[in-house]
Amino acid sequence: MTTGGHGTDGVERRGLMFVLSSPSGAGKTTLSRLLIERMPGLKMSVSATTREMRPGEVNGKDYLFVDKPTFEAMVKGGELLEWATVFDNSYGTPRGPVEAALSAGQDVLFDIDWQGTQQLREKARADVVSVFILPPSAADLEKRLHSRAQDSDAVIRKRMSRASHEMSHWAEYDYIVINHDVDQAFAEVQSILKAERLKRERRIGLVGFVRTLQGQLQG
Numbered sequence: 001m002t003t004g005g006h007g008t009d010g011v012e013r014r015g016l017m018f019v020l021s022s023p024s025g026a027g028k029t030t031l032s033r034l035l036i037e038r039m040p041g042l043k044m045s046v047s048a049t050t051r052e053m054r055p056g057e058v059n060g061k062d063y064l065f066v067d068k069p070t071f072e073a074m075v076k077g078g079e080l081l082e083w084a085t086v087f088d089n090s091y092g093t094p095r096g097p098v099e100a101a102l103s104a105g106q107d108v109l110f111d112i113d114w115q116g117t118q119q120l121r122e123k124a125r126a127d128v129v130s131v132f133i134l135p136p137s138a139a140d141l142e143k144r145l146h147s148r149a150q151d152s153d154a155v156i157r158k159r160m161s162r163a164s165h166e167m168s169h170w171a172e173y174d175y176i177v178i179n180h181d182v183d184q185a186f187a188e189v190q191s192i193l194k195a196e197r198l199k200r201e202r203r204i205g206l207v208g209f210v211r212t213l214q215g216q217l218q219g
């Protein structure tokens with residue numbers, strides 16, 4: 001599914017699909033924003049959703065906010081790479097921008113749940129790197145959901161009651177980061193991405209690079 005771009009050292013490599021999942025409120029959105037700001041060559045996948053827009057969210061940036069018939073038409077038209085129902089709403093990843101970014105040699109960042117992560121893995125196992133973010137405690141999780149101040153008490157209760165179920169999928173992920181402190185968690189997630197970018201299997205230009213080096217040594 002992915003074709004090559006160039007790494008910072010000029011060696012061609014396959015783009016990767018970097019997935020962050022967590023129970024609601026553990027810090028995926030915060031960490032995703034920092035990654036996009038600070039890691040060149042990484043593009044956010046903007047999901048389509050039927051959920052209500054929160055105060056401060058921007059249509060087309062945080063999500064593509066669509067109505068149910070539009071979402072169903074996207075599913076029927078094969079426009080979504082994966083999709084799932086979360087908290088009674090539909091969420092899905094538009095296929096076009098992901099494929100375009102990967103073809104242009106960029107990595108793509110996904111803030112999606114475990115259902116979507118499973119679907120991506122089925123489609124492109126070798127190119128998916130998945131990270132599960134855990135909160136330090138249930139009390140912290142609840143505090144963060146309240147401090148975000150964007151959901152009603154009823155919605156927060158629903159998200160808290162779903163957290164344990166969401167978390168039960170932690171062992172399907174490649175890496176686990178506990179978000180005590182944002183700077184520390186960001187540094188950990190960034191290290192994962194940096195190391196994964198250097199993986200031999202993705203660096204399809206290495207054979208040619210080493211051959212050239214060997215040629216130079218012999219010549």
Ligand SMILES: Nc1nc2c(ncn2[C@@H]2O[C@H](COP(=O)(O)OP(=O)(O)O)[C@@H](O)[C@H]2O)c(=O)[nH]1
Nearest residue numbers: 024025047083084086091092093111112113116
């Ligand atoms: N499968 C899938 N899940 C998504 C997608 N977009 C968002 N989600 C997940 O849907 C859940 C709810 O997201 P949201 O309503 O933004 O709430 P938040 O996680 O509390 O910020 C989160 O677990 C997201 O990771 C998507 O395109 N596909």
Ligand SMILES: Nc1ncnc2c1ncn2[C@@H]1O[C@H](COP(=O)(O)OP(=O)(O)O)[C@@H](O)[C@H]1O
Nearest residue numbers: 024025026027028029030144148179180181182
């Ligand atoms: N390490 C942390 N310590 C304290 N607050 C945090 C931390 N990480 C995130 N937050 C805050 O918690 C709230 C939920 O974080 P958010 O990134 O929206 O979570 P998610 O996208 O996983 O639902 C936000 O108000 C955010 O600023």
